[in-house]
Amino acid sequence: MIEVNNLVKTFDGFRALDGVTLKVETGSIYGLMGPNGAGKSTLIRHLLGVYRQDEGEVKYDGEKVWDNVPVKARIASIPDDWFYYGQATVKDMCDIYKGMYESFSMERFNALKEAFNIDEKKTIKYLSKGMQKQVAFWLALSTMSDYIILDEPVDGLDPVMRRRVWSLIMDDVSSRGTTVLVSSHNLRELEDVCDHVGIMNHGKVVLERSLSELQDNMVKLQVVFKEGEEEPAMDGIEVLHDSLTGRVHTMIVRMCPESAVKAVKKYDPVLVEAIPLTLEEIFVYEMGGLENEIKNILV
Amino acid sequence: MKSRTSLFNKTLFMKNLTGLWPVWALFSIGGLITAFASFSATFMMSGHYDAVSYLDTRNVYYNMIPFSIPFASFLLSVIIFANVFSYLYTTKGTVFFHSLPITRNTLFVTNFLSAYVMVVIPIVVGWFTFTILSITKGAFDAKGAFICLYAILAISLLMSAMALFCALLTGRIASMVLLTISSQFFFCLAGAAISTFYSGFLYGITGETLPAFNYLSPIVGLAGNIKVSEKSDFVAVVVNGETIDQYRLLDVAIDNLSLIGVYLAVAVVMILVSYFLYKGRQSESATEVVAFKGIRPVLLYSYAVVAAISGAIILNTILNFSNLTTYSPAKMVFFIIFTTLIAYFVGRMIIGRTIRVFNKKTAPGAVFLTIFMIALTIVLASDPTHKVTSVPDVEDVNTIIVGTSSGEFILGEGDEELMEYVIATQKKIAEHGDCYRAFQENDQYFNMGFQYTLKNGKKISRNYDMTLYKQNLTDRDSLESLLDEFVNTEPIVEKIYHLNSSMLTNDYISININYGGETGNYYADGVEKENVDRFRNALLKDIREKKTPPIDIFSMGEYNEEALANCDFADYIEEEDSEYVYNPNSMLAYSVSYSPRYYFWGRVDVMPEMTNTVNLLKELGYKLPER
Numbered sequence: 001m002i003e004v005n006n007l008v009k010t011f012d013g014f015r016a017l018d019g020v021t022l023k024v025e026t027g028s029i030y031g032l033m034g035p036n037g038a039g040k041s042t043l044i045r046h047l048l049g050v051y052r053q054d055e056g057e058v059k060y061d062g063e064k065v066w067d068n069v070p071v072k073a074r075i076a077s078i079p080d081d082w083f084y085y086g087q088a089t090v091k092d093m094c095d096i097y098k099g100m101y102e103s104f105s106m107e108r109f110n111a112l113k114e115a116f117n118i119d120e121k122k123t124i125k126y127l128s129k130g131m132q133k134q135v136a137f138w139l140a141l142s143t144m145s146d147y148i149i150l151d152e153p154v155d156g157l158d159p160v161m162r163r164r165v166w167s168l169i170m171d172d173v174s175s176r177g178t179t180v181l182v183s184s185h186n187l188r189e190l191e192d193v194c195d196h197v198g199i200m201n202h203g204k205v206v207l208e209r210s211l212s213e214l215q216d217n218m219v220k221l222q223v224v225f226k227e228g229e230e231e232p233a234m235d236g237i238e239v240l241h242d243s244l245t246g247r248v249h250t251m252i253v254r255m256c257p258e259s260a261v262k263a264v265k266k267y268d269p270v271l272v273e274a275i276p277l278t279l280e281e282i283f284v285y286e287m288g289g290l291e292n293e294i295k296n297i298l299v
Numbered sequence: 300m301k302s303r304t305s306l307f308n309k310t311l312f313m314k315n316l317t318g319l320w321p322v323w324a325l326f327s328i329g330g331l332i333t334a335f336a337s338f339s340a341t342f343m344m345s346g347h348y349d350a351v352s353y354l355d356t357r358n359v360y361y362n363m364i365p366f367s368i369p370f371a372s373f374l375l376s377v378i379i380f381a382n383v384f385s386y387l388y389t390t391k392g393t394v395f396f397h398s399l400p401i402t403r404n405t406l407f408v409t410n411f412l413s414a415y416v417m418v419v420i421p422i423v424v425g426w427f428t429f430t431i432l433s434i435t436k437g438a439f440d441a442k443g444a445f446i447c448l449y450a451i452l453a454i455s456l457l458m459s460a461m462a463l464f465c466a467l468l469t470g471r472i473a474s475m476v477l478l479t480i481s482s483q484f485f486f487c488l489a490g491a492a493i494s495t496f497y498s499g500f501l502y503g504i505t506g507e508t509l510p511a512f513n514y515l516s517p518i519v520g521l522a523g524n525i526k527v528s529e530k531s532d533f534v535a536v537v538v539n540g541e542t543i544d545q546y547r548l549l550d551v552a553i554d555n556l557s558l559i560g561v562y563l564a565v566a567v568v569m570i571l572v573s574y575f576l577y578k579g580r581q582s583e584s585a586t587e588v589v590a591f592k593g594i595r596p597v598l599l600y601s602y603a604v605v606a607a608i609s610g611a612i613i614l615n616t617i618l619n620f621s622n623l624t625t626y627s628p629a630k631m632v633f634f635i636i637f638t639t640l641i642a643y644f645v646g647r648m649i650i651g652r653t654i655r656v657f658n659k660k661t662a663p664g665a666v667f668l669t670i671f672m673i674a675l676t677i678v679l680a681s682d683p684t685h686k687v688t689s690v691p692d693v694e695d696v697n698t699i700i701v702g703t704s705s706g707e708f709i710l711g712e713g714d715e716e717l718m719e720y721v722i723a724t725q726k727k728i729a730e731h732g733d734c735y736r737a738f739q740e741n742d743q744y745f746n747m748g749f750q751y752t753l754k755n756g757k758k759i760s761r762n763y764d765m766t767l768y769k770q771n772l773t774d775r776d777s778l779e780s781l782l783d784e785f786v787n788t789e790p791i792v793e794k795i796y797h798l799n800s801s802m803l804t805n806d807y808i809s810i811n812i813n814y815g816g817e818t819g820n821y822y823a824d825g826v827e828k829e830n831v832d833r834f835r836n837a838l839l840k841d842i843r844e845k846k847t848p849p850i851d852i853f854s855m856g857e858y859n860e861e862a863l864a865n866c867d868f869a870d871y872i873e874e875e876d877s878e879y880v881y882n883p884n885s886m887l888a889y890s891v892s893y894s895p896r897y898y899f900w901g902r903v904d905v906m907p908e909m910t911n912t913v914n915l916l917k918e919l920g921y922k923l924p925e926r
Binding site for chain 2 (some may be wrong): 072
């Protein structure tokens with residue numbers, strides 16, 4: 001389990017992290033979202049033990065990560081801008097990972113060769129950006145780490161490779177109970193893979209829920225009332241958003257779908273239909289006043 | 300699980316070595332070539348062909364220590380450390396290395412060790428090759444080999460420690476390289492600039508060195524303080540039926556070797572400091588010019604002060620229309636304001652990586668530094684310690700070397716009265732102040748220097764540039780009268796001719812008679828050692844019998860133009876009785892030595908009236924021209 005408690009980091013007087021608190025359960029995939037400058041990468045660098053916090057703590061299974069070799073040996077990461085030695089081949093970087101991570105599995109490395117289909121003798125700098133990212137995944141997954149921290153991991157990958165990479169990660173989670181934290185702008189993609197999500201803004205985690213919790217708690221209703229009748233006040237229903245197209249009301253209601261339909265039916269509508277919300281929509285309406293900022297992170 | 304306490308990571312070590320092999324391999328080839336070149340130069344040159352000994356090997360080993368080893372290790376350390384620690388200068392590099400399951404201690408130790416090994420390898424390759432070659436020639440020298448190896452390891456450690464220190468202070472590769480290079484020369488340049496600036500205001504005080512600053516620049520400190528001395532002679536050897544003199548070493552010594560030990564201790568301290576810097580270094584400082592905020596003002600202000608002073612000196616040199624030997628305080632204040640502001644804001648631009656430095660945030664610093672520099676200039680110009688007019692007490696003085704336009708002479712033991720006179724004269728010149736003014740016709744440029752060696756070993760130098768006016772000679776209080784009296788005081792005249800001095804030896808005396816100097820022919824001859832004293836006694840007698848002409852301060856050091864007129868010396872040499880020969884005097888130059896490394900040259904215009912000298916020279920076989 002990853003625990004971040006009241007993490008504060010200041011750069012030249014600017015609080016990049018302003019009391020971040022989050023928890024990632026073992027074996028879960030946690031999606032971290034937020035607009036540019038929200039503090040996602042800074043938080044991830046703390047999670048990797050790269051940055052030292054001003055206040056607060058970062059713990060893995062109760063142990064601090066900073067300069068802690070046994071803990072760091074259980075973490076593999078793929079940052080948004082992956083480092084490799086200038087003249088290194090895939091094999092060279094494999095040797096480095098192998099020398100650094102005792103858990104590195106050559107068996108896994110060889111097994112993944114087929115999935116990535118990259119010549120390991122190739123110099124990495126001559127590979128395309130997408131292929132370099134694949135090499136990063138290849139090596140990170142070969143470390144057989146308990147934790148995988150990903151920062152914008154699939155940027156630059158084609159759709160087929162994205163799917164393949166996610167599939168490999170999901171396999172890892174299901175087979176070995178790997179815990180994954182992934183930062184991304186792509187909410188639609190996260191919706192497919194994450195079971196928990198957190199959204200950051202201005203150096204804080206402003207929302208942290210399980211995906212099912214979010215989806216059970218909010219619904220989109222399409223409602224048509226009888227013609228000529230005065231529209232009801234909808235007392236007892238928390239309507240976050242209401243728009244009218246012709247006679248069709250589209251409402252975002254903070255209730256579980258069944259209760260919402262039941263509550264609206266009291267006003268005898270001609271039609272009432274519950275439609276599940278996308279993650280994107282949930283965030284837009286959940287965040288209320290932060291709507292504009294949240295929109296910025298939606299793809 | 301990896302050990303938490305392991306300080307060494309083999310994977311990282313090998314990766315560093317294999318990643319940078321082209322660099323150290325190339326330098327190793329250089330070391331190999333240097334070793335062969337040294338070997339050839341030492342053992343294959345004809346002069347040494349049959350005289351090879353272990354001392355020749357030692358000579359090569361020792362001579363590597365002050366120059367080759369420091370320079371090679373410096374160059375290597377800049378390249379190697381910039382590469383090994385380059386990960387600190389990019390965000391992706393720091394994120395990668397600091398997220399790896401190794402501690403920062405391990406990263407620090409492993410990276411440093413691997414870099415140090417790569418600095419040492421090429422130099423050791425050179426040392427090893429030369430050692431093997433010397434063994435093959437039967438001239439192996441264990442002492443020299445050991446001392447040289449010690450110097451290689453110690454000096455390389457110092458250069459590595461400095462490069463490491465600079466690598467950790469900076470956050471960009473360019474600033475690391477610049478700081479490492481300038482750290483070698485900054486202090487010695489700063490010392491030169493500060494001493495030039497300081498002494499520039501003070502009449503008579505020029506070129507004072509600040510040795511401490513040179514020690515802070517190890518390349519300069521090692522080159523300037525570690526001295527190799529040889530004792531040698533020539534042995535007659537028959538080669539191919541011909542007898543030739545062969546150079547033979549009798550002993551080779553190295554002075555000040557303990558300096559390397561001091562630098563070694565400094566290196567260890569620097570590595571320890573660097574270790575704590577690394578511990579405290581924030582990964583997010585990558586891409587900053589200076590990685591530690593607290594260091595930024597130190598670097599900014601120290602570089603700005605030195606740059607401002609250097610700039611002001613250069614400006615003064617370029618714009619010194621009035622030819623003053625000392626700085627004009629008003630003009631220098633103006634220059635220093637100008638150069639301080641430029642230095643400060645350029646420094647800000649470099650550290651901040653922006654040209655937008657003219658704002659409220661930087662203004663207080665600019666104002667503070669400018670006020671400080673103005674105050675410093677005013678304080679230095681006012682000579683608060685009265686250094687200009689302070690002179691040593693005669694009882695503290697061991698020797699004084701007095702330089703005039705015609706040469707130098709020395710006073711020492713037994714010359715106490717003369718010393719007092721010299722010191723008093725120096726004080727009067729100093730009090731007279733800077734009199735180097737716009738040069739006019741009939742004026743004479745005159746220079747006088749005083750080098751004191753005190754009994755405590757300290758050395759003090761004063762040097763005065765003066766312009767003399769002939770019309771002032773009639774004024775008894777004038778500088779011209781003072782100098783005229785000084786150079787014509789009999790004991791001083793004797794000293795000018797290096798006579799009556801117990802301090803000078805005659806080992807290297809030779810007498811050269813120069814008939815005419817620049818425009819005439821030159822005739823020279825050595826003087827038998829036993830005749831040297833006779834010559835000096837004859838000259839002394841002429842001085843005491845007032846037969847030598849008075850010394851003219853307006854023509855000291857110049858040839859007697861009148862004496863050269865209408866004289867064809869070439870004809871004289873060919874036809875001794877030529878009717879053209881009527882030159883009334885001859886110039887006579889000779890040298891005496893004070894210590895093995897210090898020679899004094901004397902020159903005498905031998906006039907017909909100097910009968911004692913003329914007769915002796917004739918007796919010695921010199922053919923002097925007569926009217």
